[in-house]
Amino acid sequence: MHKGQLSKVREILLEMKDNGVxxxxxxxxxxxxxYCKLRWLKEAAEVVELIKANDMVPDIWTYTTIMRGLCEEGKVKEAISLRDDMESLRVMPDEVTYNTLIDGCFQWRGSVEAFKLVEKMKGKRVKPNAVTHNIMVKWYCKEGKMDEAGYVVAKMVESGFLPDCFTYNTMINGYCKAGNLGEAFMMKDEMGRKGIKMDTFTVNTIVHKLCVEKLLKEAYELTVKAAKRGYILDEVTYGTLIMGYFKNDQTNKALKLWDEMKEKGIIPSVVTYNTIIGGLLHFLKTDQAVDKLNELLDKGLAPDEATCNIIIHGFCWEGAVENSFLFYNRMVENSFKSDVITCNILLRGLCKHGMFEKAFNLFNTWIIKCKPVDAVTYNTLISVLCKEGKLDEAFDLIIEMEKKKLERDRYTYTAIVGALTHAGRTEEANKFMSKLLESCPNMISEDTSQMLGSGDMDYSEQISNFCTQGKYKEAMKLFQESEQKGVSLNISAYFMLMDVLLKRRKSISKESLSD
DNA sequence: CCTCAAGTAG
Known part of the structure; x- marks a missing residue:
């Protein structure tokens, strides 16, 4: 619902009242x-009061909706306290209510608290359902704990729920993010075998992975093929490709796709606007970025935290760090909730322009305010300390990182290795280098395809051949064999397999005609 | 009319 439409709704309500309805x-x-969708929680709460004032009791939907609204704003505590309110009105929370709270809990309070809620739910004799499991799968995937996610799926089956489209799409995305394409394709294959149709979500997930791997041609061709086979390309498909082309320095292609999307009557959401605004700012096309920002506002869409972050980033990128802070402060006054990404953007901006002291002040402020920081935050500071030759301080931060259970990644190690090498401490550099190699084997090279290219050529070639011949079963058999042997394939082999899995979908128009 | 899946930012 757009803002404009909502005021319409208001008018209609008044009209109803006037007519005695x-x-x-x-x-x-x-x-x-x-109201919740617009994040106008106060107004939403007022409606709840209105319900009560009209001698009605808010029902489970009213409560669940408002709880979700609260959770999305990070007000989990208030959402949970509403559960007591509803219980006192004898509106009993159901699995949907609990799922809403559990999801919010995962997002803002972490998994420990969330699982406590799951136990509480069970204690109240509300049985976890398929959605409850999907929520747990989602958060394990987000944490990169794919094994744990797999256990939840197994438990889900044990509890009598079959994994559905949500489950598979979540798992596929999780494996893609974890860099485990083999498992991702296994899930896709299993999905097909269990008779669950791939959908636009699945396609978009793969398109995104291909974009991240800078395989833009493959990503684009996949969307063309998918469209031909009856899949609906949506705003997310376009947004993903646009992001990919920007990241690949193909600005014109990105802009062309934006126009193509519009011509097709596909309405971009805030996220897609954010993508194009960010892309344009990155290529210093500030005027065009502003145009898009105005367009977003004209359409009645609300800019979100990401929009702000992207603009702050844009200012830093063009070297206007002061402006970025001016804008940041103004947005904070306007209820912008800065997050760890805002912090990282500002830190990077400061460091890039030599304002190290300000950077560390900002970092300390963040810590004092108990705002979350992440590995990126530390990496930013560690990198700058390393460049400055302040290795001892860098190591202090590494210890701090460890205390906070933040994992080192290739950014951490490359910074340290670089500094050690530069300081002539070759032996230590080698030690860290080998740590880098063992702890993040899939992060060594910028280009994963290169790494995958070092896979077994025999398997890759044969699988590719089978795929082109349409011998899907043979290809899969070889693929499974290679998986068992722990052999990785080159990226094109994965691509071929995936292509075969993208089976023809019944044309949507036919489906809707038969309804 | 309520819950879960994709894309934004280092």
Missing amino acids: SPNRNTYNILVHG
């Missing part, structure tokens, strides 16, 4: 939903 609870619930 009193809105029922459903009418109010829809309004609550609309």
Whole structure:
């Protein structure tokens, strides 16, 4: 619902009142939903009061909707306390209510608290359902704990729930992010065998992975093929490709796709606007970026935290660090909730322009305010300390990082290795180098395809051949064999396999005709 | 009319 439409709804409600028609609870619930989507929580709460004032009791939908609204804003505590409110009104929380709270808990309070809620749910004799499991799978995937995610799926089956489209898409995405393409394709294959149709989510996930791997041609061709086979390309598909082309320095292609998307009548969301604004700012096309920002506002869309972060980043990128802080402060006044990404962007901006002291002050402020920091934050500071030759301080930060259970990655190691080498401490540099190699084997090279290219050529070639011949079964058999042997294939072999898995989808128009 | 899956930012 857009802002404009919501005021329409308001008018209609008033009209109803004037005509002596009193809105029922459903009418109010829809309004609550609309306000929550706009993140106008105060207004949403007012509607709840209105319900009560009209001698009605908010129902489970009213509560769940408003809880979700609260959770999305990070107000988990308030959301949870609403559960007591509803219980006192004898509106009993159901699995949907709990799922909403559990998801919010995972996001803002971490998995330990979330699992406590799952136990609480069970204690209240509300049984976890498929969605509960999917939520747990999602958060394990987000943490990169793919084994744990797999256990949840197994447990889900044990509990009598079959993995669904959500489960598979989540797992596929998780494996793609973890760099385990083999497992990702196994999941895709399993999905097909279990009779679950791939959908636009699945396609978009793969397109994203290909874009990240800088395989833009493959990504683009996949979307063309998918469209031909009846898949619907949506705003996310376009947004993903646009991001990919920008990252690949193909600005014109990105802009062309934006136009193509618009011509097709596909309406971009804030996220896609953010992508194009960020891309344009990155290539210093500030005027065009501003145009897009205005367009976003004209369409009645609300800029979000990412929009702000992207603009702050844009200022830093063009060297206007002061402006970035001016903008940041103004946005904070306007209820912008800065996050760890904001912090990292500002730190990087400061460091890049030599303002190290300010950077460390900002970092300390962040820590004092108990705002979360992450490995990127530390890497930013460690890198700058290493460049400055302040190795001792860099190592202090590494210890601090360890204390906070933040894992070192290739950024951490490359900074340290570089500094040690530069200081002539070759032996230590080698030691860290080997740590880099063992702890992040899939992060060594910028180009994963190169790494995958070192895989077994026989398997890769044969699988590719089978794929071109349409011998899907043979290809899969070889693929499984290679998996068992722990042999990795080159990226084109994975691509071929994936292509075969993208089976023809019934044309959507036919499907809707038969309805 | 309520819950879960994709894309933004180092």
